[in-house]
Amino acid sequence: MFYQAPPEAATPSFFRSGLPLPMLTEAGSGAMKRTMARCSGCARRSVCMPLDLSAAQISRLDTFVRETRPVSRGQPLYLAGDRFQNFYAIRTGSFKFVTVNRDGLEQISSFFVAGETLGLDGVSSGSHAGEAVALEDSSACVIPFAALEAFCAESRAMQRHLHRLMSEEIVRQAALVMLLGTMKAEQRVAAFLLNLSERVGRQGYPRSELALRMSREEIGNYLGLKLETVSRMLSKLTRQGLVEIRAKRIRIVDFGALARV
Amino acid sequence: MFYQAPPEAATPSFFRSGLPLPMLTEAGSGAMKRTMARCSGCARRSVCMPLDLSAAQISRLDTFVRETRPVSRGQPLYLAGDRFQNFYAIRTGSFKFVTVNRDGLEQISSFFVAGETLGLDGVSSGSHAGEAVALEDSSACVIPFAALEAFCAESRAMQRHLHRLMSEEIVRQAALVMLLGTMKAEQRVAAFLLNLSERVGRQGYPRSELALRMSREEIGNYLGLKLETVSRMLSKLTRQGLVEIRAKRIRIVDFGALARV
DNA sequence: CGGGGGCTTGAGCGTAGTCAAGTAAAGTGG
DNA sequence: CCACTTTACTTGACTACGCTCAAGCCCCCG
Known part of the structure; x- marks a missing residue:
């Protein structure tokens, strides 16, 4: 759910990356600088996008997945009530998803790590139901939902992928409900x-x-x-x-x- | 979430229907007989399908939403582990969605009533994560998921509707997690x-x-x-x-x- | 190396669980 | 339709699990 296996002598960056994959090759990766995303050349595409996309479709991704956003530890990727516009594919680091009820009480309902996708809570109402906060210095690729939805109409594989993402979220939540209700x-x-x-x-x-x-x-x-x-x-x-x-x-x-x- | 406002003199059928809408006009509505579904003529289409479909698209629905399944009180609409093939739009009655953990403990994670859609738990894995049991004699329209998914590629409205359904489920679960975690x-x-x-x-x-x-x-x-x-x-x-x-x-x-x- | 936040541990309490008895409602068959 | 059975619900007494409050420790970071 977050994770990680620190082999005894792991370097901090290895330790933090969340996935045993090479970092992106883009230039200019200053900590707080927003960088360009390029799905077509991304070593982790298999983690956050479907496998069976054609080369043309992959380069199509680049037309709307443009930006990678760095988020410092403790900072929000989005807040409750923010207008829902994007999904976020976590590239490095980890997040918690927090909802606040009317009494101001917080409830963490998910932890997310690299390779997982955040922001699904906004689809139904058009605004985010909770906030996503970085548990450590992290970064996420910004995926505009409108463009993704349009892309889904063209690509069966992408459509499947999206449905799977949402359903996985449902199953994950159901497991938490089970835990809270019975254990x-x-x-x-x-x-x-x-x-x-x-x-x-x-x-x-x-x-x-x-x-x-x-x-x-x-x-x-x-x-x-x-x-x-x-x-x-x-x-x-x-x-x-x-x-x-x-x-x-x-x-x-x-x-x-x-x-x- | 399930049930209902009985105006003092409500008739049993009114009481049970779940929605203040006329019943379908099909002939042959014997309690346990499977009947044909016809979205094009259904008075409740607005409840379970998007509003902005063209006449052609609506009749297209009829090509794959063919069957209405009656389910007696206490009987399952589907079981955990069943292969995921359909969504079910509840036409009358109500259901509980139950998951069973490895220790055999049951957890009800949702109640559903007329107009709501069941079966979303199967999308990610291809088989149902839990079972849907009727709380009273009920009936549900069978919506084959493969056909629905194909239809989504053609209709932006339907695509939106599907995404909204899944996201609503996520939000509903999040509310339950909040309740279980904090109250x-x-x-x-x-x-x-x-x-x-x-x-x-x-x-x-x-x-x-x-x-x-x-x-x-x-x-x-x-x-x-x-x-x-x-x-x-x-x-x-x-x-x-x-x-x-x-x-x-x-x-x-x-x-x-x-x-x- | 010192300070501070995060973590551990203890004592006492309160909420919800368990066990059990009794009552009300809902089926069932004559 | 009523008597009877069964199931669902209510209430009480007692128990136990997890919470609260509080003190002290241990990391981690500067």
């Missing part, structure tokens, strides 16, 4: 770690090594628990020998037992 | 009643009269509470004079106070 604190934390682990594994890193990008409080908010409870459960799992913890670095020792919690 | 039992029940009330109102019935279609246990499951707790909270709200309850018939007396709970 006890210890199970929630265990499930969270395993989910994390799986995402790490999918990106080619060792499944047992996690480097959290979010605080205990954010984890608690996401899991419907208080930060103290998250901490207690992590300690409990440690005492039982299922995990080893050093601050935001977590090693999963016994996958089977963790799944059985 | 106390009394607030959850109050929010549930208000949500119900709003849907009732949108369908043209008085907002203050609710006729629940689901049991306390189902409400509790949906809200992440036990049935006893739901019952206690309903009693509490009654004692405070915010609602009046007679079994599955609920009258909201004080909307403002209910919202402030």
